[in-house]
Amino acid sequence: MNGLSALIVVAVLLGTVWLGTGIAGQELLFGVVIPYAAIAVFLLGLVYRILCWARAPVPFKITTSCGQHQSLPWIKANKLESPPDAKWTVGRMALEILFFRSLFRNTKAELAPGQRLIHQSDRLLWLGALAFHWSFLIIFLRHLRFFLEPVPVFVQGLERVDELFQVAVPTLFLTDVVIVAALLYLLGRRFFNPLVRYISLASDYLALYLVLAVALSGILMRYFTRVDLLAVKQLALGLVTLRPAVPEGIGLAFYVHVFFVSVLFAYFPFSKLMHMGGVFLSPTRNMPNDNRKRRHVNPINPEVEVHTYAQWEEEFKDKLEGAGIPLDRG
């Protein structure tokens, strides 16, 4: 049901761009105005959300330790999983952000005959997630070729690696295959794994559909409808240099692609896609496990009503005396 309602949203979006450019010929709207608006919403939304997060203090250091802490010299500390200082915390975060360390730990529990509960390593989700995010990043960077002139060397290098297998014309990018496969896997989990289906909201499907729509329209353009790349670059450069112009005859597939990218950007700050920023700020990961060594200060440490020793002694005075426990006031 949630999967379906998200699909309807995507279908409406597709209909909009098809009507808008294919029928009504609003190339300027879809090629320039909407992308600009989307970027504006993205940037403003992002700044707003990050300000919201940043404004709230971090009252406590609630690090999750996932390994031996640094204590005594003869006990080997696991500094990446239980970082003793800022330097190792950066290492922990890098592992988390670049290689999804925590997801790598994933296990699958199964209740086997004989009342045996078995926890087995299950890295498929880790692999799928890693494949998706890394190919998305590489594809994003490859796209810089459209926005920068001359094309930076690292972008050219990235393309060369991505074209490792020289198959098909134009040469097939590995990441194009990987991202679609990974997205289908992630979507498949939501459809076919009963527990994941149970927890999935419409917005979980929507995020995957949007990225898939971006990927598929891009693939369609590159390998099948063969858009005019020079015209595309002219439009892209126009956008970044703030001298937007719409060249003739780029084709519907391109506008579909740009429109879905725009929707994705505009949707980003208001959705779970903000996990991209959140992962940097997770308080269980981004602080060292050195609580007893370095004091953490809570900017709002409220005064509370306590039961002081004097009050306590007053209340139990007779009993303290009877038991021969020393008193402060005789």
Added chain:
Amino acid sequence: MATKTPEELLQITYRPPARDWRDPRVDFEAKRGTWSYPGAAKNLEYMGFPNPREWSPTDADWKLPENWKEIIQKGFKDRLGKYRSLQIFMDTCVRCGACADKCHFFLGSGDPKNMPVLRAELLRSIYRNDFTTAGKILGRLAGGRELTEDVLKEWFYYFYQCTECRRCSVFCPYGIDTAEITMFARELMNLVGLNINWVMEPVANCQRTGNHMGIQPHTFKDNVDFLADELEEVTGIKVNPSINRKGAELLFVVPSADYFADPGIYTFMGYLLLFEHIGLDYTLSAYASEGGNFGLFTSHETIKRLNYKIYAEAKRLGVKWILGGECGHMWRVVHQYMDTMNGPADFLEFPVSPLTGTRFENAASTKTVHITEFTSDLIQHGKLRLDPSRNDHRKVTFHDSCNPARALGLLEEPRHVLRTVCNHFYEMPENTIREETFCCAGGAGLGNDENMEMRLRGGLPRGNALRHVRDKHGVNLMACICAIDRATLPPLAEYWAPGVEISGVHELVANALVMEGEADRKTDLRGDPLAGMEAGQNSEDDDA
């Protein structure tokens, strides 16, 4: 309450029901055995908490304040502004499901709302509906849900069905910590008087008498003296622990269960014998007579109120630093909250072991050292005379308690101690120990009798791992460093792995200690015969 057999209890499928999870209705009558009784009015009154009254979850009317919705919404908003953790944990979940089968309560019940992701969604759906742009406009389509009385009742059921063990946060790619989410949910519920008595009674007791059990100072002294006598009976050694003594070098703080009930008392006797062995200059306090802190299961403010006594007492007595006993959640509070809330402890000295001269660098600021760190150091420096064969009648495994494992990373110190004082030590399977350890299912105030079915269910993963080493290695004792474990694991072990007893680490230390002038040791601290001392030998190990 535990009338179901393990076979009956295990009729679990991990397949969710057809009903949408956003339907909040809970049938409390049908689910007896899986929830805890509400906080008694007298305890709320003592603490000055809102809405004290007599009520039951099975009542149709929970006697909420008229403006309960407004109170919750305001409380929620207020906390979003004060805790970045809450905002981040509300905003970043992608519902990947990695946490789903990591929760002991889900594994033991199959109830999908025990998946950490859904437990958090119970709160998140309200957050989205009331505090996000998308939710305000799109409502249910954006995953929002209106805050109703049924939702609040559902919170009561599921947020008092989380032990704040943090196992899910180890597996979450964003480190989302359900303990944190549960803490906020409980804080919010406390604003309208929804709490459980197994939390509220210890909280009120601790505020008044200084410990969860409500033991008053004269009884405190009686208990300590009684345990010293027991110790003398077994070992022939007379110890004289002091109470509220000014000028002692160390203040020693333990969870009150250690001087209250079996089997914690053997751990307490263990501490006393160890300190006698090394001639430590320490004092106990009848005022700061609780290491644990049920405030952690109530609200941040309550943590601070209860925790206040420890530093205040250390300062009053003029000790140099603080040594802390074997307690799980106590150490979460000591490690992650105490210094921030009630510090800085600048009136204490840098913690240095008076026997070895070791400087406990990792406790430089809080000036509070964990007893297994202290003992590991004694062992490393050869300060203890030990005869580990006195534990030969025990085949021992170690249960990592949630908080020492996942809030401190205190994993090797207790193992170093155990391996030294026992000849037979075996680990449980690797996905069930260290940072992946499974909870006793009785923490966070849930270790009461009326909640027994849920405790046994949640105890399945730990019990299963325990049964595995019992069958494979003949393990007959599971050691731990947590007072809640010692109180709640015995019925669980009896149910899932009969024949295994529960102990603290320092009980085993004391068993092995060779004391100057001791009597001929025929039994361990429990009075069980040592290996080779059994009256009618060979009966015990037959089924191993």
